[in-house]
Amino acid sequence: MFLNVFLSQQEMADNKPWVLISEVGDKGFHEDVVDIINQHFHIVCLKEFLQNPALHGPKIQGMFMWNFSPAAEPSLLSCLPSLKVIANGGVGIDHLDVPYINSFGVKVTNTPGVVSDATADMAMAxxxxSARTVIEGESNTFPSYNFEVTGSTLGIIGMGHIGYKVAQRSKGFNMRILYHNRNRRSVEDEQAVGASxxxxxxxxxxxxxxxxxVVNLTPDTTGLISHRELSLMxxxxxxxxxxxGLVVDQDALVKALMSGTIRAAALDVTHPEPLPRDHPLLTxxxxxxxxxxxxxxxGTIRKMVQMMVDNVLAAMKGLAVPNEVKAK
Structure with missing residues (x-):
């Protein structure tokens, strides 16, 4: 009986589909989340794949993209004839040519919603x-006084999931909240956070x-904040x-910061990432x-990876994909 159960489990494991990931550790998947993928798939890392594309390529049905890797380039896609889905870890898909990928019969998914709380926390952090000069510059030329957060005016550009979470947190600091968005939110949403x-x-x-x-990168938002916008602040x-990073014109930002047009900047994103060590922003x-x-x-990473797994499994089974990104 035990042998039959063991053989059945082994057979099920052998039938797991194959997926491609960038790497484990460093800039790839954290070791403590790989188990989520391993439960459902056989994993091939990019380095191993590139050593023998002819061996691995035909059996790979899914690709897990983390930190923009593996890049969905034509040379890679052409080596993956069985590929059904690319699961992107994150919301933004500006690094993916969705129509081109779809032309291979491959679906694209992302992980909306699950990243909102952590990103909003980071924005507030x-x-x-920056306001309280928690981290001082080495030159000690930063103003000796701090700036009040409580009771100040916050402007949120982009009032989607993340922007709204930022507004919720800002309400706790009794901030006056302004927002600009392509579409105005409902009166109920505005009243809930006191936003105008x-x-x-x-x-x-x-x-x-x-x-x-807090906006997606699109042709319309590239360079959204440049010389003119900074001069209005x-x-x-x-x-x-x-x-x-590309939403802000970094050359314009450097000039605005050096000239005193604005007081400070706090950035979790740049272009490129990381910045060259001699970039003016770092000085x-x-x-x-x-x-x-x-x-x-x-917690957020585990939720993201689980969502990626769910998306890939649905695509492989021919089911409705929960977070498929449609070509526009």
Whole structure:
């Protein structure tokens, strides 16, 4: 009886589909979440795959993308004839050519919602750390006084899942909350957090003490914050970016910070990532930069990976994919 059960379990394990991931550790998947993938799939890491694409390519049905890797380039996709789905770890899919990937008969998924709390926490952490100069610059040229967060005016650019979570947290600091979004949220949503809608971005920039950018990277949002927008901000204003590095014109930001056009910037995202060691942003005492760790909590990562697994399993079984990204 025991032998039959063992053989049955072994047979089930052998029938697990194969998936491609970047690596385990370093910039790849944390070791403590690989077990979530292993429960359902055989894993091939990119380095191993590249050593023998002809052996591994035909059996791989799913690809788990983490920190933009493995990159969905034509040279890789052409080696994966059985590929059914690419699961992206994160919400933003600006690094993926969805129509092109779909042309291979491959679906694309992401992980919306699950990252909202951790990213909103990071936005508030950056805002607070910058306002209270928690981390001082080596040059000690930072103002000797701090700036009040409680009772100040917060402008949120992008009032989706994450932006709304930022507003919820800001309410606890009795902040006056302004927001700009493509679509105005419901009256109920606004009243719940005490937020006021700014139809014009310029109005938000002029009135805010802190501006938090939480938008997806699209052609319309690339360079959204540049020389003109920064010049509209208060000289005591702080820019916080937790979206994508390319949303902010970094050359314009450097000039604004050096000239005193704005007081400070706190960034969890840059372009590129990481910045070259000689980049001017790394030399300025009024800049706080973290290495894109907005979603980097153990709980959030495990939820993201589980969502990726669920998406891949659904695609492989021909079921409705919970978080499929449709080509526009």
């Amino acid at each position: 950056l805002l607070l750390a 809608y700014c139809e014009k971005l310029d109005d938000l920039l002029k009135e805010s003490d802190f501006v938090v950018v 208060k000289p005591t204003g702080t820019l916080v970016n937790v979206s994508r 300025l005492p009024n800049v706080l930069i973290t290495p894109h760790i907005g979603t980097n909590t153990r």
